[in-house]
Amino acid sequence: MLPYDRLLSETEFVAFDLETTGLFPVVDRIVEFGVVRFRLDGRGLGTWEQLVDPECLIPPEVTDIHGITDAMVRGQPTLSQALPGFLDFLRPPDTVLLAHNAPFDLGFLAFAAAKTGLALPANPVIDTLDLARTCVRGVSSHRLEALAVHLALATSVDHRALSDSRLVLALFRHLAGRLEQLRTVEDLFRLSPPLTADDSGTHLTEPPVGLEDLAVAISEHRTVMIVYDGGTRMAADRRITPKAMLQSNGRQYLLAYCHAAKLEKTYRLDRIREVRPAEAASVLT
Numbered sequence: 001m002l003p004y005d006r007l008l009s010e011t012e013f014v015a016f017d018l019e020t021t022g023l024f025p026v027v028d029r030i031v032e033f034g035v036v037r038f039r040l041d042g043r044g045l046g047t048w049e050q051l052v053d054p055e056c057l058i059p060p061e062v063t064d065i066h067g068i069t070d071a072m073v074r075g076q077p078t079l080s081q082a083l084p085g086f087l088d089f090l091r092p093p094d095t096v097l098l099a100h101n102a103p104f105d106l107g108f109l110a111f112a113a114a115k116t117g118l119a120l121p122a123n124p125v126i127d128t129l130d131l132a133r134t135c136v137r138g139v140s141s142h143r144l145e146a147l148a149v150h151l152a153l154a155t156s157v158d159h160r161a162l163s164d165s166r167l168v169l170a171l172f173r174h175l176a177g178r179l180e181q182l183r184t185v186e187d188l189f190r191l192s193p194p195l196t197a198d199d200s201g202t203h204l205t206e207p208p209v210g211l212e213d214l215a216v217a218i219s220e221h222r223t224v225m226i227v228y229d230g231g232t233r234m235a236a237d238r239r240i241t242p243k244a245m246l247q248s249n250g251r252q253y254l255l256a257y258c259h260a261a262k263l264e265k266t267y268r269l270d271r272i273r274e275v276r277p278a279e280a281a282s283v284l285t
Contacts, residue, residue: 002094004186008040015098015168017161018105019066021058025111026266029054031068033086034161036169048089049162051076066159080116090121100144100168102127106200114244124194131192135175205247213275217242227274
């Protein structure tokens with residue numbers, strides 16, 4: 001538990017950033033993690049970065065933004081292999097996490113945790129976008145790259161996860177230095193209320209009436225057949241292995257392995273018309 005009376009000068013912070021294949025955690029994937037651990041005096045306590053194979057193609061227009069190509073992620077660890085290393089860097093629980101537009105990153109992390117069966121830590125997360133909107137006036141945009149140039153934190157931004165994490169570090173130190181009233185954790189939390197993974201708008205959910213068999217399939221690792229009214233195949237039978245049910249922004253989804261595509265896919269629960277045992281279905285090992 002983080003003591004609210006702890007001085008910020010005695011607190012450890014972790015600035016982190018994700019690069020992804022798009023804007024929506026329901027359908028897009030993480031392609032890079034970047035993390036910096038530091039103290040407010042600027043002392044670095046370690047960095048960590050990792051490319052991630054998203055097991056799908058990266059849209060060219062997204063590569064144009066962060067520069068990460070399909071060739072760069074080919075052969076890199078998958079999400080299930082990379083996420084534990086990222087989560088380890090966030091601990092212990094009295095570390096304060098920092099991210100710019102934190103709800104975006106938290107949404108992707110919530111989906112990633114559900115996909116891998118890992119739990120996100122309960123560390124408080126400060127959104128430096130929220131903090132900057134409170135503290136920085138006279139700018140046309142509070143995007144990280146705009147603030148970096150306006151505040152002379154950097155002359156250019158390359159949109160890679162580790163370099164953006166370092167910019168978040170620099171932005172937070174700059175803002176903290178401008179605010180003399182920021183002395184303790186409580187002062188910081190009063191100015192910018194902390195978020196947690198629960199604030200991502202994404203969480204595990206129970207199945208709607210009529211789809212209870214999905215919950216059984218998830219708990220018993222069973223393969224089932226569904227009739228799905230959506231996607232390119234429309235109302236065709238699909239052989240899947242359900243992994244988790246999530247609610248995101250008011251809509252419910254099923255994460256499942258599709259045996260035909262040999263990929264993990266996301267299905268809207270309101271478009272699943274039928275669930276039945278797969279032919280010769282068996283408990284997976």
